[in-house]
Amino acid sequence: MEICERFEKCPFYQDKMIIETGVGTVLKKKYCETNKNECARYMVLQAIGPGYVDNSLFPHMKDRAIELIQMNKKD
Secondary structure, rough: OOOOOOOOOOOOOOOOOOOHHHHHHHHHHHHHHHHHHOHHHHHHHHHHOHHHEEEEEEEEHHHHHHHHHHHHHHO
């Protein structure tokens, strides 16, 4: 298990983003508490920085994360 070190500051983990409670719990277990490297928010944070992680990006939105990274990555 690889618990995300950002959970204390993450708006998703801290329930600051609007999502159904049951779904949020499942996503937290799957991404925040088990496999942070698959989390879309974490992917964007690591690749291009915290300024690109907004509250419309949820952990399961990997395709959107890849798109954001490709659009904003500096070569």
